[in-house]
Amino acid sequence: MKNRALIAVLVAFVLALPALAQTSSSSQDQSTASQPSQSSTSSSDQSSSSATGKPLQPPAREGFWGRVNPFARKKYVQRQTQPIRDRLNELDELTASNSKMIKDVDTRAQQGIQLASTKANEADQHAMDAGNKAQMAQQTATQANTRIGNVEQVVSNIDQYKPTNQTEIRFRAGQSVLSKNAKSALDDLATPLKDQRGYIIEVQGFSSGQGTTAIAASQKMADSVVRYLVLNHDIPVYRIYVVGMGNAPVQTANANTEDQGKATRRTSGGRVEVSLLKNDLEQLANSGNTAATPQR
16 A cells, blocks of 8 residues: 555656656746846847857757756756857957957057158258248348448549559650669559559640740650550550640649649659559459358
8 A cells, every 4th residue: 555655656656757847848938938038138238239240149059858957967067158159259349350450550540640740841941942042032122222332432533534643754865765663663653553454544745845846845845654554564545544734834742722823843854754544443343253252
């Protein structure tokens, strides 16, 4: 009797096990059914904050025997952690890609900054060159204005000659031959005139006596002086003005308008006065050569 009761209990337990397992699985299904809404909500939040927007998969249903079987725990843990590992790998890849992009952007930014700095230096150099050229142009304009002013002054005084040197040649009575001292004095006067401009030579002959005889004698002495200057020093004839004064009265250097009549004297013997007169053309030419010389 007792054996029958024991057998009945075992049979009832065996029959109750599938029902219990079905109840457990149904409860798990209900729990998993309630999880999709939560998982969908959480997955939407994760997708908005995750790198790729791919939600984690819910754990697979193990069933009653899968949860009870101790040999199934390792595979269960692997299946549960695999999505996490995949997500970590995706995040690592995304981080590496972002790092590469940031590095590329930084490299391009550095290149752009260097190029802009180079262009700025070139612009500064061009500005300095332009400033130097402007300064040189200003200096040239100033020199041109100065030279124009000098030219205007020279043109206004082109016929104004100023005596710069004077010598007197003495002759013996009745002679017109130049002595050694006379030639030396003429050499000292004419030698510096080579390649010069803006000068004239005034030759005046004076002789003792009266009338045309004195004038002819003074003209003859003055002609001998002019002949020596033209032949020996290549002085152009058009630069020499000669006149025979004869025994005309000569005004002394200290004579004034009040006693002009008393200060005059007549010539005794024969002599020729040679005067060198210059205007401002030579000075203008020298200033032009100085301005044309490049400054180093």
